[in-house]
Amino acid sequence: MYGRRYNAWLAVWIGIYALLLFGSIELLDGRVVTWQPLRVLVALVPMLPAFGILALVMRTYRSIDELERKIIADGILFGFGVTAIVTFSYGFLQRFVGAPDISYFFVWVVMGSAWLVGSNIARFRYR
Amino acid sequence: MIFLCDRPTKVAMFGWIFTYAVLVVLSVAALHYLSVPWLPLRLLVALLPVVPLFGILNLGMRKFREADELQKKITAEGITFGFGVTTIVTLSYGFLQANDLAPDVSFTWVWPILGAGWIVGQLLARRRYQ
Amino acid sequence: MKNRLRVLRAERKWSQAELADRLGVSRQTINALEIEKYDPSLPLAYKIARLFEATIEDIFIDEQEP
Numbered sequence: 637m638y639g640r641r642y643n644a645w646l647a648v649w650i651g652i653y654a655l656l657l658f659g660s661i662e663l664l665d666g667r668v669v670t671w672q673p674l675r676v677l678v679a680l681v682p683m684l685p686a687f688g689i690l691a692l693v694m695r696t697y698r699s700i701d702e703l704e705r706k707i708i709a710d711g712i713l714f715g716f717g718v719t720a721i722v723t724f725s726y727g728f729l730q731r732f733v734g735a736p737d738i739s740y741f742f743v744w745v746v747m748g749s750a751w752l753v754g755s756n757i758a759r760f761r762y763r
Numbered sequence: 764m765i766f767l768c769d770r771p772t773k774v775a776m777f778g779w780i781f782t783y784a785v786l787v788v789l790s791v792a793a794l795h796y797l798s799v800p801w802l803p804l805r806l807l808v809a810l811l812p813v814v815p816l817f818g819i820l821n822l823g824m825r826k827f828r829e830a831d832e833l834q835k836k837i838t839a840e841g842i843t844f845g846f847g848v849t850t851i852v853t854l855s856y857g858f859l860q861a862n863d864l865a866p867d868v869s870f871t872w873v874w875p876i877l878g879a880g881w882i883v884g885q886l887l888a889r890r891r892y893q
Numbered sequence: 894m895k896n897r898l899r900v901l902r903a904e905r906k907w908s909q910a911e912l913a914d915r916l917g918v919s920r921q922t923i924n925a926l927e928i929e930k931y932d933p934s935l936p937l938a939y940k941i942a943r944l945f946e947a948t949i950e951d952i953f954i955d956e957q958e959p
Contacts, residue, residue: 660862664862676859679861680855680858682858683854690851709843715846716846716877720873721813721817723870724813724873724874725813726870727870727873728812728871729806729810730870731871732809733794733805737868738867739860739861740853740870741853741860742857743849743857743870743873744850744853747846747850747853
């Protein structure tokens with residue numbers, strides 16, 4: 637599943653995400669949808685491909701070599717710890733030093749990069 | 764998280780948490796009453812309570828490494844689940860924020876989400892091996 | 894993976910907790926091994942084989958046909 641098929645599926649999900657994002661922006665900014673609960677639903681629809689990607693990652697994880705799995709798992713553990721500390725610290729700065737409130741999208745930026753760094757550290761250790 | 768349960772660990776953990784609480788009080792009081800002028804110094808004082816968190820992290824990592832292999836697997840699965848749940852929740856919240864459907868809130872809420880996801884994930888993982 | 898752990902343990906009249914202590918793992922691991930929901934790591938498999946004075950293949954039955 638790794639390699640070309642994985643990349644193909646990833647591209648599919650990202651494509652669907654782009655379409656849904658575009659659609660949701662049109663519906664919300666164009667004031668087509670005004671009823672609040674429906675607006676929330678439309679705003680969250682672009683999240684659905686995330687589940688597709690999650691399923692893809694899980695399927696891929698089950699199909700790959702055990703060392704590669706360990707490397708990914710180590711990366712996630714590292715990512716978890718780093719994210720916890722970094723976001724908690726920033727929370728402190730927000731509350732007590734007036735750091736700006738920023739979008740929660742940035743949490744994923746921290747999580748993703750910490751995961752990448754962590755798995756590369758692990759890859760290096762098991763060389 | 765059975766592996767955390769022996770007495771020296773509990774004592775050490777309590778020590779770190781106590782230090783954290785004390786530093787929170789001190790740092791907030793210092794920032795509030797002393798009006799520290801220089802920004803980098805303000806940052807340092809504000810981040811002081813984070814230092815004992817590294818102590819807790821180190822303790823947790825040591826206990827994890829010493830743990831029995833199945834416990835390691837279960838804990839790792841729990842953490843992975845927490846990681847995944849947090850990704851979904853924070854991304855969703857980001858979408859709501861982008862569309863002005865949710866308020867901008869502090870990042871301090873991320874850790875509780877990570878923790879809750881971890882606990883649920885670990886309970887689910889434990890069942891798989893029972 | 895199918896294994897004869899429970900049988901071997903019963904032969905020596907050890908409880909799961911005792912076997913866990915002798916192998917340096919938790920009782921949870923022994924139980925998971927016996928109900929065949931968990932496979933041991935290679936070092937643990939060797940420890941088990943040494944403890945029961947048998948080979949790994951004697952204790953763990955790999956069902957895959959070559």
